Amino acid sequence: MDLNNKDIILTGFMGTGKTVVGQKLAKLLNREFMDTDHEVEKAAGKSVAAIFAEQGEDSFRQQETAVMEGLRRYPRGSLIIATGGGAVLREENRRVFRERGTVVLLTAPAEEIFRRVVHSDRPLLKTGNARERIAELLQQRDSIYRKAADITVKTEKKTPEKIAREIINSLPLTNKNTPLQG
Ligand code: S3P
Helix, strand or coil: CCHHHCEEEEEECCCCCHHHHHHHHHHHHCCEEEEHHHHHHHHHCCCHHHHHHHHCHHHHHHHHHHHHHHHHHCCCCCEEEECCCCHHHCHHHHHHHHHHEEEEEEECCHHHHHHHHCCCCCHHHCCCCHHHHHHHHHHHHHHHHHHHCCEEEECCCCCHHHHHHHHHHHCCHHHHCCCCCC
16 A cells, blocks of 8 residues: 555544644645635635525535545545545545545544534534534444544644644555655
């Protein structure tokens, strides 16, 4: 296995740091960074929150899958991809994950996730009690995340830099032939 023709796909629940760790990895490995939520927003011309509010979750999921499938335009191995926390739920998206490369699951305890996202604009946490909603969604999704993942990294009490280095160190040896700086 050679990382040079494999992307790194970051998955995990909201608030586990996929975007910030992905940016760090992209810098360390000199790859292009892609954030699927951001790509959906760019294509739609509105925020994820606005898409949920105006068009509903199903429409958001379709747009997210269109973005995932659009990744096939890029040479495999050129990208670090941060996915939205629910992208893993659809088989079409998981197929793209598998095609593109190594799937890295970032995890954090529910209480830590709550602290990280409580003041954010996450549409799925708008209804009811956010703490309960997080616990419920984590329970529904945990086995799906774990089944899709090649590597799992705990993020609690670690900096994005440390998490990124831990991911790089977990990749197969030939993956590390880009000198690490910065
Ligand atoms: C979602 C996670 C969000 C975003 C959307 C739905 C989810 O992304 O895609 O609000 O279903 O978990 P982040 O994981 O980047 O917050």
